[in-house]
Amino acid sequence: MKIFLDCLPCMLRQVLEGAQMATGDEQLQKTIMDKALKILSSYEAYSNAPELSEVMHNVVKECTGIDDPYGNIKKRDIEEALKLEPIIRSFDKFYASRLMRALKISATGNVMDSAMYKDLDLEAVLKSELEKDFMVCDIDSFEDDIKRAKSILIIGDNAGEVVFDKVLVEYLSRDYEVVYAVRDRPIINDATLEDAYKTGIQDYCRMVSTGCGAPGAVLDSCSSEFLGIFNSSDIVISKGQGNFEALSDSSRRIYFLLKAKCHRIAKSLDVDIDEYVFKKNIF
Amino acid sequence: MKIFLDCLPCMLRQVLEGAQMATGDEQLQKTIMDKALKILSSYEAYSNAPELSEVMHNVVKECTGIDDPYGNIKKRDIEEALKLEPIIRSFDKFYASRLMRALKISATGNVMDSAMYKDLDLEAVLKSELEKDFMVCDIDSFEDDIKRAKSILIIGDNAGEVVFDKVLVEYLSRDYEVVYAVRDRPIINDATLEDAYKTGIQDYCRMVSTGCGAPGAVLDSCSSEFLGIFNSSDIVISKGQGNFEALSDSSRRIYFLLKAKCHRIAKSLDVDIDEYVFKKNIF
Numbered sequence: 001m002k003i004f005l006d007c008l009p010c011m012l013r014q015v016l017e018g019a020q021m022a023t024g025d026e027q028l029q030k031t032i033m034d035k036a037l038k039i040l041s042s043y044e045a046y047s048n049a050p051e052l053s054e055v056m057h058n059v060v061k062e063c064t065g066i067d068d069p070y071g072n073i074k075k076r077d078i079e080e081a082l083k084l085e086p087i088i089r090s091f092d093k094f095y096a097s098r099l100m101r102a103l104k105i106s107a108t109g110n111v112m113d114s115a116m117y118k119d120l121d122l123e124a125v126l127k128s129e130l131e132k133d134f135m136v137c138d139i140d141s142f143e144d145d146i147k148r149a150k151s152i153l154i155i156g157d158n159a160g161e162v163v164f165d166k167v168l169v170e171y172l173s174r175d176y177e178v179v180y181a182v183r184d185r186p187i188i189n190d191a192t193l194e195d196a197y198k199t200g201i202q203d204y205c206r207m208v209s210t211g212c213g214a215p216g217a218v219l220d221s222c223s224s225e226f227l228g229i230f231n232s233s234d235i236v237i238s239k240g241q242g243n244f245e246a247l248s249d250s251s252r253r254i255y256f257l258l259k260a261k262c263h264r265i266a267k268s269l270d271v272d273i274d275e276y277v278f279k280k281n282i283f
Numbered sequence: 284m285k286i287f288l289d290c291l292p293c294m295l296r297q298v299l300e301g302a303q304m305a306t307g308d309e310q311l312q313k314t315i316m317d318k319a320l321k322i323l324s325s326y327e328a329y330s331n332a333p334e335l336s337e338v339m340h341n342v343v344k345e346c347t348g349i350d351d352p353y354g355n356i357k358k359r360d361i362e363e364a365l366k367l368e369p370i371i372r373s374f375d376k377f378y379a380s381r382l383m384r385a386l387k388i389s390a391t392g393n394v395m396d397s398a399m400y401k402d403l404d405l406e407a408v409l410k411s412e413l414e415k416d417f418m419v420c421d422i423d424s425f426e427d428d429i430k431r432a433k434s435i436l437i438i439g440d441n442a443g444e445v446v447f448d449k450v451l452v453e454y455l456s457r458d459y460e461v462v463y464a465v466r467d468r469p470i471i472n473d474a475t476l477e478d479a480y481k482t483g484i485q486d487y488c489r490m491v492s493t494g495c496g497a498p499g500a501v502l503d504s505c506s507s508e509f510l511g512i513f514n515s516s517d518i519v520i521s522k523g524q525g526n527f528e529a530l531s532d533s534s535r536r537i538y539f540l541l542k543a544k545c546h547r548i549a550k551s552l553d554v555d556i557d558e559y560v561f562k563k564n565i566f
Binding site for chain 2: 029034
């Protein structure tokens, strides 16, 4: 997916957030923003937002020497999500299938990071978010595909979300070989292997790195190991906006599982902002 | 006030908003953003955010040929505010003085534009905002100053807000010569003379342009007529964030009347975000 003009201010804001997390030194924050602005001005050199985002966030790492500016945030997010796990697991809204329930739980994880940033009452937010139905839901096609499937690849997104994905992975692992892929190295609040291991998800699946350090699985930067799994898996589920931006033009069938958190992504998905989506691409 | 790093993404977002209001042509929007990014990258050449903001928004005007991209928004804001006028005028929370009540009404106008953008229930928002007290309130000092005053200058901010300021101006005009100043030319959703006249405020005061087209009265760009009034008025009341950013370093006494709408401005005012302030500068 191309970079929208709306992405530019958003990415600049996010780099400043990263800079402010990494250092309290305002002069250093300024240096980071100056460099980031230069990179942002050449946004047309990048194929998609995650690719550009990685380069901009690398400035934060290079200037501060801090490899994981969101380390504490991710730690907090995972801890909070683990505390919520009993509520997640006791979620008993009626769904046509246990599969649908597990998919909805996983999708709901996609929004918890924003709620945590805003210091909202997490338990209340979680319950209300779980209750919301998918606005677009290609479950019929998915159930068709899964009948013939043996292997499923899930490409993870942010760190706290992994706890929610664990429920889906646990469910799927009863009948399928599940691989769960995460970012290769720290980027914003996305899960790396180190983060994901804290959730216990590895008990139910094989864990891999995408080989890519962008906040979305940009295939050109992924490892051959990951690409092998990506191409050979019977089913691929992509979590979150970053992976959607990186993979929306892929020529293999992918199921995108996410909440539309910004107007542009919502428009691309033909839904309103804040709506949940489980949507296959056209292939 | 210097430009904070936090201002940069915010200003970029606002220019995109202006570009999208002025034209649906995405190629033209892109040209605007490319030029705006170049200007933003030289942010250090500007003394304050309103000055930089004006230059960036001029790109929208130049590229689209549209002199007032927010024209319809301002029209709507003023119409909505005029519809709310009976509610504003019937506001009867107990205050120590009628002056305080009028000041609080005027300050409340400062937030109505954001509420309108978000499509909130305006009447409910208005009532709840009116009820909120000032977090900082230099009313004692103001009442001291006003005893000796004959002339009062109020520097206006956004268009819809003028309807609220009218209540304050009407009250003050009984005992003082009031001048109400607005932007010289269209900039974002700020009031120009043309906008302000639609509210009827001119019945209670002398109207002037600041001579400046920035979204804040940047004194270096103001007309000699305005500077004469600014320097000779016994009391100056500055409305909104833009004027605060432009005038916070001024060496004359100014009373800033606003709601802190962003974290940085809130911090500068020693309050939390979303709090109301009536605060004199140190002089």
